[in-house]
Amino acid sequence: xxxxxxxxxxxxxxxxxxxxxxxxxxxxxxxxxxxxxxxxxxxxxxxxxxxxxxxxxxxxxxxxxxxxxxxxxxxxxxxxxxxxxxxxxxxxxxxxxxxxxxxxxxxxxxxxxxxxxxxxxxxxxxxxxxxxxxxxxxxxxxxxxxxxxxxxxxxxxxxxxxxxxxxxxxxxxxxxxxxxxxxxxxxxxxxxxxxxxxxxxxxxxxxxxxxxxxxxxxxxxxxxxxxxxxxxxxxxxxxxxxxxxxxxxxxxxxxxxxxxxxxxxxxxxxxxxxxxxxxxxxxxxxxxxxxxxxxxxxxxxxxxxxxxxxxxxxxx
Amino acid sequence: xxxxxxxxxxxxxxxxxxxxxxxxxxxxxxxxxxxxxxxxxxxxxxxxxxxxxxxxxxxxxxxxxxxxxxxxxxxxxxxxxxxxxxxxxxxxxxxxxxxxxxxxxxxxxxxxxxxxxxxxxxxxxxxxxxxxxxxxxxxxxxxxxxxxxxxxxxxxxxxxxxxxxxxxxxxxxxxxxxxxxxxxxxxxxxxxxxxxxxxxxxxxxxxxxxxxxxxxxxxxxxxxxxxxxxxxxxxxxxxxxxxxxxxxxxxxxxxxxxxxxxxxxxxxxxxxxxxxxxxxxxxxxxxxxxxxxxxxxxxxxxxxxxxxxxxxxxxxxxxxxxxxxxxxxxxxxxxxxxxxxxxxxxxxxxxxxxxxxxxxxxxxxxxxxxxxxxxxxxxxxxxxxxxxxxxxxxxxxxxxxxxxxxxxxxxxxxxxxxxxxxxxxxxxxxxxxxxxxxxxxxxxxx
Ligand SMILES: Nc1nc2c(ncn2[C@@H]2O[C@H](COP(=O)(O)OP(=O)(O)OP(=O)(O)O)[C@@H](O)[C@H]2O)c(=O)[nH]1
Ligand SMILES: Nc1nc2c(ncn2[C@@H]2O[C@H](COP(=O)(O)OP(=O)(O)O)[C@@H](O)[C@H]2O)c(=O)[nH]1
Ligand SMILES: [Mg+2]
Ligand SMILES: [Mg+2]
Numbered sequence: 001x002x003x004x005x006x007x008x009x010x011x012x013x014x015x016x017x018x019x020x021x022x023x024x025x026x027x028x029x030x031x032x033x034x035x036x037x038x039x040x041x042x043x044x045x046x047x048x049x050x051x052x053x054x055x056x057x058x059x060x061x062x063x064x065x066x067x068x069x070x071x072x073x074x075x076x077x078x079x080x081x082x083x084x085x086x087x088x089x090x091x092x093x094x095x096x097x098x099x100x101x102x103x104x105x106x107x108x109x110x111x112x113x114x115x116x117x118x119x120x121x122x123x124x125x126x127x128x129x130x131x132x133x134x135x136x137x138x139x140x141x142x143x144x145x146x147x148x149x150x151x152x153x154x155x156x157x158x159x160x161x162x163x164x165x166x167x168x169x170x171x172x173x174x175x176x177x178x179x180x181x182x183x184x185x186x187x188x189x190x191x192x193x194x195x196x197x198x199x200x201x202x203x204x205x206x207x208x209x210x211x212x213x214x215x216x217x218x219x220x221x222x223x224x225x226x227x228x229x230x231x232x233x234x235x236x237x238x239x240x241x242x243x244x245x246x247x248x249x250x251x252x253x254x255x256x257x258x259x260x261x262x263x264x265x266x267x268x269x270x271x272x273x274x275x276x277x278x279x280x281x282x283x284x285x286x287x288x289x290x291x292x293x294x295x296x297x298x299x300x301x302x303x304x305x306x307x308x309x310x311x312x313x314x315x316x
Numbered sequence: 317x318x319x320x321x322x323x324x325x326x327x328x329x330x331x332x333x334x335x336x337x338x339x340x341x342x343x344x345x346x347x348x349x350x351x352x353x354x355x356x357x358x359x360x361x362x363x364x365x366x367x368x369x370x371x372x373x374x375x376x377x378x379x380x381x382x383x384x385x386x387x388x389x390x391x392x393x394x395x396x397x398x399x400x401x402x403x404x405x406x407x408x409x410x411x412x413x414x415x416x417x418x419x420x421x422x423x424x425x426x427x428x429x430x431x432x433x434x435x436x437x438x439x440x441x442x443x444x445x446x447x448x449x450x451x452x453x454x455x456x457x458x459x460x461x462x463x464x465x466x467x468x469x470x471x472x473x474x475x476x477x478x479x480x481x482x483x484x485x486x487x488x489x490x491x492x493x494x495x496x497x498x499x500x501x502x503x504x505x506x507x508x509x510x511x512x513x514x515x516x517x518x519x520x521x522x523x524x525x526x527x528x529x530x531x532x533x534x535x536x537x538x539x540x541x542x543x544x545x546x547x548x549x550x551x552x553x554x555x556x557x558x559x560x561x562x563x564x565x566x567x568x569x570x571x572x573x574x575x576x577x578x579x580x581x582x583x584x585x586x587x588x589x590x591x592x593x594x595x596x597x598x599x600x601x602x603x604x605x606x607x608x609x610x611x612x613x614x615x616x617x618x619x620x621x622x623x624x625x626x627x628x629x630x631x632x633x634x635x636x637x638x639x640x641x642x643x644x645x646x647x648x649x650x651x652x653x654x655x656x657x658x659x660x661x662x663x664x665x666x667x668x669x670x671x672x673x674x675x676x677x678x679x680x681x682x683x684x685x686x687x688x689x690x691x692x693x694x695x696x697x698x699x700x701x702x703x704x705x706x707x708x709x710x711x712x713x714x715x716x717x718x719x720x721x722x723x724x725x726x727x728x729x730x731x732x733x734x735x736x737x738x739x740x741x742x743x744x745x746x747x748x749x750x751x752x753x754x755x756x757x758x759x760x761x762x
Contacts, residue, residue, distance in 0.1 A: 124536065125425060155464035162457075209563060209565060246358035271509065273546075297455075
């Protein structure tokens with residue numbers, strides 16, 4: 001495990017696991033809930049594979065990734081002479097974990113005078129709420145957090161972030177609706193640098209569909225403002241994905257990565273019945289890892305992403 | 317329109333020599349492709365299963381029409397069946413005594429608040445007097461969001477802050493509407509998960525106290541397999557009267573529309589096609605069907621073209637084209653417009669049928685060519701651009717030097733341009749009457 005700025009205590013880790021488990025618990029009988037049942041049978045049959053395919057597709061894993069996964073498991077089952085369904089299940093878990101990739105250290109956790117985090121995503125995915133959650137999480141771990149209200153487009157978006165800022169107890173730098181988002185970021189960085197009041201700046205941006213050429217250009221500009229002012233900024237760019245999104249999430253990840261070099265995904269609304277199976281394809285094709293999960297509407301409903309807990313919970 | 321699926325099916329049928337009628341074997345292979353296409357579009361797994369079974373039944377033994385290939389015949393059946401499932405567009409029910417209550421429900425972030433404002437605007441245009449109601453007391457600044465939208469449209473918003481329970485706010489709003497002669501009341505409720513019992517019970521109560529005539533489920537067009545679950549739960553619990561699909565301005569294939577229709581049987585009433593309050597459209601089943609069958613990339617290409625091209629310049633160039641006055645200067649301007657859309661190889665990749673073709677070319681060869689053409693034209697005087705026929709040997713040598721190319725390149729460009737002009741002349745002579753459509757994408761915009 002690579003260096004982390006803050007180490008999570010065992011209790012904290014257990015609380016995280018419990019929280020993710022709790023919210024995933026609600027999904028039993030849901031789409032992924034059956035994944036465990038498939039392997040309850042006495043032997044591996046044609047039906048096992050059919051059911052596996054069905055369950056993965058219903059979990060939004062996507063047909064292509066599902067076929068790859070099933071083929072990999074089938075191949076290993078035959079090569080390793082596996083007979084027991086429980087062993088096949090273990091193989092499936094291994095392959096799913098392999099797809100999600102390792103989780104090395106995050107830039108947001110590295111010590112730095114000022115760390116800049118850019119948060120992007122399509123409309124309504126949960127950007128602003130996730131920012132409040134991150135602010136709370138890192139503030140509680142001793143970081144000095146400031147938020148920048150660069151969603152100057154959506155009605156009352158600035159106000160929404162300001163309310164969160166108050167609740168969490170961090171400053172919000174804003175210019176109001178209609179202001180130039182680049183100018184907001186410029187101001188925010190300057191304020192952080194001059195006052196040294198902050199070592200972590202998180203930028204909220206307006207939701208935008210990844211196909212909107214001009215809006216994506218605007219986002220690139222915002223990013224450039226940050227890179228010009230702070231060495232190697234933004235150090236982290238999180239793409240916020242709603243877990244209930246289907247195959248379009250891959251297109252989102254592709255476009256946002258191309259435009260602003262996304263470094264990680266935050267998977268939100270995992271307290272719902274959807275489990276965000278598309279992250280397998282995103283990790284596989286784009287090499288973008290999931291970093292956090294959102295499991296509710298309160299500012300404490302966030303947990304670092306743990307691939308093993310995630311995969312295990314899909315079988316629970 | 318259906319290049320992707322049609323192309324795939326074409327390939328499938330190429331291997332099968334059958335003609336005339338579709339045999340069971342033909343149909344079986346074809347159905348595998350249909351299934352894939354629908355799953356990629358996020359249509360629910362179980363819904364796909366039933367759908368494919370129905371299409372299969374219709375397709376086996378179906379006569380292949382003279383004008384169609386077997387592949388096109390299958391796509392035709394799939395398309396018809398999709399349109400059937402999607403159903404006819406339905407209007408809001410505003411019959412009976414006023415005020416009519418419309419209740420907006422759905423998951424978090426699906427677009428309820430924005431759509432409430434859009435609906436209010438549409439209804440006012442048809443001479444209703446709408447009252448918006450801020451019934452989301454949970455999401456920070458949700459009330460403020462609706463107030464800002466209402467103010468921008470000059471439509472009143474009923475709010476009582478975030479301390480009063482939403483069912484009370486809604487009941488008060490209906491009372492106020494009755495007293496003040498508002499004809500429609502739009503309840504903007506908070507987003508909620510369909511599995512949250514407490515929050516769902518709140519909707520029961522709002523419904524009981526306001527007797528809504530319409531309960532509209534607002535759903536994100538990017539929703540995946542869960543759409544079925546969401547729609548079914550909301551519908552079972554509340555009796556939804558209509559669906560609104562939002563964010564259709566993106567490139568999502570929107571299979572969720574099929575899933576939700578199939579499990580609820582409730583009509584799709586509107587589509588949200590943008591963030592602004594006028595971006596609400598009535599639903600067209602045929603357009604939705606072609607979208608589900610895979611023209612998302614085309615849609616984003618059009619979006620890109622619309623947002624980068626200078627409409628005025630394009631129009632004036634088109635006019636000159638029609639009059640046969642198109643010269644090298646217009647040509648260069650048009651080319652620069654296209655280049656603004658991004659690298660050509662990337663643009664071509666977005667066009668169904670072209671995908672993969674560009675992979676075989678050396679990277680950006682097309683861009684290099686375009687840049688060379690641009691260099692040549694920029695080295696010409698305005699007069700030479702207007703009258704390329706005046707280019708003699710010494711002028712060509714000068715331009716070649718100025719643009720870092722060979723005289724041969726100049727000759728090639730000039731002869732190609734002559735051909736282009738001839739083609740344009742033919743086009744304007746025969747089809748000059750057709751207008752308004754985006755050149756090169758017939759029908760897509762309509
Ligand atoms: N259940 C649940 N709801 C969430 C979660 N994260 C965000 N939400 C809700 O989703 C809705 C949209 O969240 P926002 O944070 O405003 O989303 P956004 O991406 O900033 O939205 P725009 O700025 O409008 O594009 C709100 O109602 C949030 O309360 C989550 O993890 N679980
Ligand atoms: N591009 C696009 N964005 C939309 C559309 N409808 C809503 N939005 C955006 O989606 C986000 C969430 O919308 P909102 O109305 O607040 O959703 P609510 O939480 O369901 O009330 C906002 O950023 C809206 O601007 C649409 O049709 N197209
Ligand atoms: Mg926001
Ligand atoms: Mg709302």
